[in-house]
Every structure is written in structure tokens, then in C-alpha cells.
Amino acid sequence: MITKREIFDKKSQVPGEGSLDNNSRNDAKSKGFSMIEVVVGIALVGVALLGLAQLFCLSVMNNSRSDAMTNATFLAQQQIDFLRNLSAEELQNLSLSAIDELMDINSDGTVDFRRITQLGASGFSWNVRVMVFPGLQAQVAMDNLIADPSEYQIRADMSTIISR
Numbered sequence: 001m002i003t004k005r006e007i008f009d010k011k012s013q014v015p016g017e018g019s020l021d022n023n024s025r026n027d028a029k030s031k032g033f034s035m036i037e038v039v040v041g042i043a044l045v046g047v048a049l050l051g052l053a054q055l056f057c058l059s060v061m062n063n064s065r066s067d068a069m070t071n072a073t074f075l076a077q078q079q080i081d082f083l084r085n086l087s088a089e090e091l092q093n094l095s096l097s098a099i100d101e102l103m104d105i106n107s108d109g110t111v112d113f114r115r116i117t118q119l120g121a122s123g124f125s126w127n128v129r130v131m132v133f134p135g136l137q138a139q140v141a142m143d144n145l146i147a148d149p150s151e152y153q154i155r156a157d158m159s160t161i162i163s164r
Contacts, residue, residue, distance in 0.1 A: 071105060072113060072132035072155030079117055079130045080160055088164040091126050095119035100142050102135070111135035113155070116142060125163035132156040 033041075083091065099117040104110060112135045120127040133145060137152045145152050 068134065069155050073158075075103065075113055075115055075132050076130040076156040076158040079115060080128060080158060083117070083119070083126075083128055084162055088124060091119060091162065091164070092121060095121045095126060098142060098146070102138055111138045114138055114145075116145060118146070125161055127159070128162055129157070129159045 083094070086094070094117075098119075099115075101115045101117075102111045103113045103115055105112045114133045114135060114137050116131045116133070118127075118129045118131075131145065131149055132155050133140075133149070134153055134155060137145060140152060145154075149157060
């Protein structure tokens with residue numbers, strides 16, 4: 001004779017038919033992600049990638065600006081070193097008017113920087129000021145650049161005294 005216990009045990013072994021824990025039906029449904037989970041996951045990954053893309057663009061812009069400032073500082077220092085090697089007579093001749101140069105660093109045919117050098121004689125010493133502007137300021141009058149350099153995006157402004 002079959003007891004209730006044996007019938008209960010047999011039913012619990014047959015999938016989908018009266019088992020106590022309906023894991024067999026839930027297993028079929030939970031084998032993958034729901035559409036909402038997929039959409040939310042894609043949205044989170046998209047937001048993270050947009051943040052990284054924005055950070056990348058910002059770093060490229062900062063590197064470009066840093067490169068321009070480094071080149072401008074080098075050009076200003078190069079001019080000061082050149083002037084230090086001149087004689088007193090040559091410095092006196094150069095101090096008569098400001099030196100205005102348009103510079104194409106990479107030889108691509110476009111003006112990259114504009115360098116303005118001012119020398120002021122004071123006995124046997126000269127006050128030297130070298131200002132380097134972006135190439136976009138090539139058409140601006142030199143007097144305007146000297147009067148208000150910060151308005152014209154100055155990249156380097158170096159001053160020194162050369163004595164003989």
C-alpha cells in the first residue's frame with residue numbers, strides 16, 4: 001500500500017507538478033536578464049562613457065594650451081638669451097624701437113606666435129621685456145598689444161635686466 005508520504009515525495013520529484021518549491025518554473029524565467037535590466041545597464045554604461053569622453057576632450061584641450069604656453073615661454077627665453085650675447089652697441093641700436101616678429105614654428109605656412117621685444121636703455125643696462133602672443137593676434141596693432149597684453153591672450157611675458 002502507498003502512503004501519503006510516498007505520494008508527496010513522488011510529486012515533489014516531478015518537475016512542474018505540485019512540487020513545494022516551484023524552482024523549475026522560476027529557473028526557466030530567470031535564465032536571462034529582463035529587458036528593463038538590459039536597458040538600465042546600457043544606460044549606466046552610456047553615462048559612464050560620456051563622462052570619460054568629456055574628460056578626454058578636456059584633457060586634450062588642456063594639453064594643447066599647455067603646449068602653446070611652453071612654446072611661448074621657450075621663445076621668450078630664447079630671445080632673452082640672444083640679447084644677452086649682444087654687445088652694448090648692438091643693444092643700444094635695438095633699443096631704438098620695439099622688435100616685432102611673426103613666427104612659424106613648424107614651417108606649415110601659418111603664423112603660430114607673435115613675439116614683441118622691448119628694450120629700454122638706462123646707462124649701461126637695458127630693461128628687456130619679451131611678450132609672446134598667439135598667431136591669431138598677428139593683425140592687431142603692436143601698440144594695442146603692448147598697452148593691454150592680457151586682453152589679447154598673452155602666452156608669455158618675461159622681463160629681465162641686461163647690463164654691460
